[in-house]
Amino acid sequence: MSSALRHPLAYPVLTAGAALIVCLAWTPVADPEQLAMLVTVALIVLGYTGFRLAVAFGRFRPATSGGVRTEPAESRHPATTPGPPGSPAATGERVRQQHRLTSRSWLEYPVDGRTRWLPVYFDPALVTLPVSTIETFGGTVRIGPLRVYPAGRRRDSEPVGRLIDNPGRADPDGPARAVRSARLGRRLLLDAQHAIAAPFAGLLWIYVAGGGVGAYCGATVVAAAVAVWLPAIRGSDPS
Structure with a gap:
């Protein structure tokens, strides 16, 4: 793992960036209603990530x-x-x-x-x-x-x-376990468990807003990205 990713906040920021990229990737094919949903999700990710980082750096004393x-x-x-x-x-x-x-x-x-x-x-x-x-x-x-x-x-x-x-x-096994825990693949795999609900979120979107297979796939992928980001920004522990 690179030295940049060893910083405790690197992984949460990385997942936030990935969620934003996923939202951005679907905007060219989104209809106005889907675009509004994507913008809303992106703003939530940006706002909550900013708040969590402010807490981490002591900007919010509570x-x-x-x-x-x-x-x-x-x-x-x-x-x-x-x-x-x-x-x-x-x-x-x-x-x-x-x-x-x-x-x-x-x-x-x-x-x-x-x-x-x-x-x-x-x-x-x-x-x-x-x-x-x-x-x-x-x-x-x-x-x-x-x-x-x-x-x-x-x-x-x-x-x-x-x-x-x-x-x-x-x-004696502590240092080796620490290295294994910090691997990006392991962290993504553990946080991806929360994405099990993403297909159901896609179905809910189709039920509420309508759309075909493309809308379902887009909503599912966005929900999965957000599901990985949320535990990461809340401080998930892979050890």
């Missing part, structure tokens, strides 16, 4: 505000709590959520005696990351030496489904 506590600089030990003095810090770990077809990475950490969860975009380094200090500073979130990108708002309640902790000890 994603991380209140997520970690602020400790006085003198109470923090430099060996266990790296980062700028006075930055919010807490000790936590990465957990993987598995719920039906949904798989996401979360940071789990205590704040004032209660556990909080923050979804983050997948990074291969998360697979082998031990319990580390979580810090936020100027919209940037770090766990240990690794910068992570929030994939949504923090939660005060445990995410639904099964939560799988990272191994407490060094896993």
